[in-house]
Amino acid sequence: MTQPAALSRPWTANYEPGVPHDYQPDHLTLVDLLKRTAQRFPDRVAMEFLGRRTTYRQLWQEAGRLASALQGMGLQPGERVSVMLPNCPQFVVSFYGVLLAGGVVVNTSPLYTASELEHQLQDSGSQTLIILDTFYPRYAEIQGRVPVERVLVTGIQDALPFPKNVLYPLKARKEKTWVNVPLGGRVHSFARVVRAQSPEPKPATLSPDDLALLQYTGGTTGVPKGAMLTHRNLVANAEQARSWMTDLREGQEVTLAAIPFFHVYGMTVSMNLSVLTAATMVLVPNARDIKMVLGEIARTKATLFPGVPTLYNAINNHPDTPKYDLTSIRACISGSAPLLLETSRRFREITNGANLVEGYGLTETSPVTHVNPIFGEQQEGSIGLPLPGVDAIIADDEGNVVPVGEVGELWVSGPQVMSGYWQKPDETAKTVRDAFGKLWLLTGDMATVDERGYFRIVDRKKDLIIAGGHNIYPREVEEALMLHPAVLEAAAVGLPDPYRGETVHAVLALKPGESVTEAEIVAHCRKLLSAYKVPRSVEFRDELPKTAALKILRRQLAQEAREARSKAGSAG
Template sequence: MRIEARLRDSVRRFAAKTALVVGDHHLTYAELDAFSDRLAHSLISQGVQHGDRVLMLLENGTEAVVSFFGIWKAGAVACPLHPSTKADKLAAIIDSTDARVLITQARHRNTAGAAVEKAISKPLLVVAQGEDSGVQCFEDMMTGAPDAPLPVFHDCDELALLIHTSGSTGLPKGVMLSHVNIDAACTAIARYLKNSADDVVLSVLPLSHGYGITQMVTMASVGGTLVLEKSFAFPRKAMERLAEVKATGFPLVPAMAAMINGMTDLPPGSFPHLRYVTSAAAAMPPTFIQRLQQLLPQTELFIMYGQTECLRATYLPPDELERRPLSVGKAIPGTRAFVVDEDGLPVPPGVVGELVIEGPHVMRGYWGDGLATVRAFQPTTQGQRLRTGDLFSMDEDGFLYFISRSDDIIKTRGEKVSPQEVERALYALPGIKEAAVGGIDDPIFGQTIRAYVVLCEGAMLSERDIIRHCAGVLEDFMVPKSVEFRDALPRTPTGKIRLSADKTRSTEQGNVA
């Protein structure tokens, strides 16, 4: 089913129910439907045609959600971008997508305007929350009653989303996702999370990335309520909001879990309405899992792994967490995920290979990059098979375990070391708040291991303390040779800790610690 059809179906069933909450502003399903209808009519009247690309440089809020559905109702392609995107990169994306419209907010007006000036393509600039007479006003596009019904589109294989990721080279790559891709992924997610119209999901995840977008689509599809916050910059306020709205679902990333775990005054059972928590986008150390389980004894914790190229790939049922705390589970319903060797053949349990994904959620390819698209897929007679580029192993019961990204493996003293294994050891040392591990070029050993750590407030750990701890729990070739203390570690917009955040791939992994 097309995504705008999912919204229309929920409107028929839950017209008066609250669909979206942003601050003190509430939108019912009927209101969200009406506003997105008006935007679709305005876009069409401004020359947007079937299949055109519409860029969105928007923070989490009403404008973003209305824009997604308005763009889809107009038969166009939504291209969400993180609001921190700079003018040069934005200009390059405008030209590569030949964008017809760019929707932004007043606070990003200068960046958007500079990008349009630099770009060869000249999209219509639409600005929300502003009083700029020189551009189209978003709010004006919401006024007036449409004088004709909108066209109804039926082709579910049509492109719905272009999500831009930096890729391993740092250059933007547009992941092409069809309505089928999104619907298949979100239907599977809603199935294992048991989402229903009774759910209230509070999300601080940016709507420019797959993890955030799936929260919006799943809630719209089941008739639930999405409560949007702009960020997790003020954790205490966000947790108060979680209790205030009686959220039943809370998607997070491990960086958020670290902040929550630091709130030592939060008593267990503080959120009795919270039915589940999900984690993706980065490694979830077992110590974080244990603390969350203590704080939320009646809440189910779902560890997940995915990539923008398929939105979600695997999940671990909460009742398996105790037995398999390092696993990311099995393939989401209706799909396949398995480990292969260099020839594309399945490997035995315990053998490390590349994870490949099959199913209707697998992307159509990369926008304007046929070579990258060919490299992303493995030839097979079984259907579209996505090569993740990530190293995994599988146990005897078919549960999957993340080892490392293939380009993150550290080669030292003739051995291969997974940074995740070393990081897991670091997180087990009390006093370490955040940790990352990288390889440093060495003329003798090839590479040596360096740990980058952020200490908890008041912690008094030295480099010697940390190395001694690692030596007690790791094989000698895995022990860091040096430790660098930092006030903070670099992050991508989705919250992943990456030592080279500007070279982040599009992986969204779950319990890869």
């Protein structure tokens, strides 16, 4: 293994004035962040949600009440608590309340099917589930097969001001979206439980190196795994992001929090960064409701807008966008997928100059590692420069650092890198490596770096599909496809999509004598997979190409499908 000449961080020469060249940790926990802000800015609005405002003092007290309730129910230090909520006040209260009680948060996607939820609850060993009433039927399907001992159920109406809190259930019943949850036994009302408790729980002994979060990801292959992120990891990434935004004004910013908090990017850049800087979070429960996003930006004069390319692109192309004043937005960091140049250009035009820059990160790094300068030099097509405290190299398969400009795998090291995968030492050993006196995460992404320290992602080492900011693991899709009785072989690949970045394309070989339509395959997948994982197109073949070792050649299938689509477009 070739030692790099020096981990000299040449990129620091291109940092904007005011960005520190290294990261100096505060040695705080996430609980400390909220407590400090509640003490310094008690009357600052922490959350705005559909007309209801919550101050930082109130948020601290609500988190304390939930912590007291969980402790009273028997929650033990280090015990996992799954939180299955959209962006709403209860999510923020739950996140900090669980940590305040000494527990570990397990972010749980509201998009999960019952089978996906079952896997995560079993794997994490969560004995407590905090869930929105709308999602409860999915838990009810699997409740006898998971270790959950207590369920706290809440609803959107619990977070609304009067009279919306009374009108919401009536509206939901009229639209037939209301879910009657049977309270009693192990199922409790979140609102009633929290209301009855003291805001001062028993002090939990916490250190920065304690596990704070299990964030599930497939990394680059396989069934989702729980990335173990500590308080130190998550605090560090929020502080690194804070140091990058040199004009951020403490106690004055308004964050449009539309990207989901259950996704590590939204949790860090929208929630934890807001708490760190006493920003007001404007909570949007459904980022797909573009009219709501537009309306909240205009109404609240949001200044910071973290997002994903799909969201910015949707705003650029929505027919109602010209009706709204979006000029209050000053800075946006785009993550989770490549940002198209046209998307960035158009968004700057609409907002009258908002700085929309591309960043890069992974679940395993809490997640941000690279960002283009907000006001400095932004290189088109680049993921930017490593954040303060981050080391990054480009390595070959033997772990040797390759020359500047050559393609290799991107390795990153820094205070935000996870401690490993939950109960999966073999997977951890494949992804985390000691080298050059540091602990490195092998990202699985092929990249280059120039002499000034700007990095570019060239290709994925593995076959991860990213659609609309969501990670999709081909194996999950293929397993669902193989459950169809007519399917003999299946492969899932990503095809370019101008709106979502990529879409899932399924390639199938059927059993002899069997017949099935594309529509039937899609309907089958909808029963087993979250909507964003369902194939958007299906191709049928007599057999799938394979290596000598009988491994299906996904990359060849993807290339052939791209070429076929291109030819069809040209012919049209």
